[in-house]
Amino acid sequence: MICCNSSTGEMFSFTKFISVIILSYMPDYSFVDYSCILIHMMNEIGVTRIFQRVETLRRANRLTQTTLGQVLGVSQATMSKKLRGEIPFSACEVQSCARHFRVSTDYLYGLTDDPAPVLNGEVVCQ
Structure with a gap:
């Protein structure tokens, strides 16, 4: 924005x-x-509603909270709290999620409904 x-x-x-x-x-x-x-x-x-987008992507990709927690370097308990919005995602965690799920950070932040990352006007990570 x-x-x-x-x-x-x-x-x-x-x-x-x-x-x-x-x-x-x-x-x-x-x-x-x-x-x-x-x-x-x-x-x-x-x-931002990062936790909602990440939870939707986690379920769509059939990942457990433990597996996603390993990607981000946090425990399952912490991951559970992040996915409920009780603990915020750090900027680094948002970037890691975007890379892992191959979506843009703008999508995770709720700034766009298009998950495709764009670089210099071209869609990347397809």
Whole structure:
């Protein structure tokens, strides 16, 4: 999602927009707090529903939670919590899922309903 600064016309990502808001109102938070708040805010406003997309892909590919957990380097218990949305996926985990399932990160983040990754206007990973 792209936003535009109405006074300067500068284009920037939605994530940067939310980041500026968080830093403006919560300057004393640590980076970890900031990251968790950002992920939570994005989930709350519907920008990301990663856990739902990953769970759908896991089931469609007939993977167990244990197997997917091994791909991401987490336990089955942690994977279960991630797939229920109780623990957020890290950016690295989202990238690993995208590579494993051969879909775009935009698809996992819910920014598009087209799972095909695109690079320089061409579909890749088919």
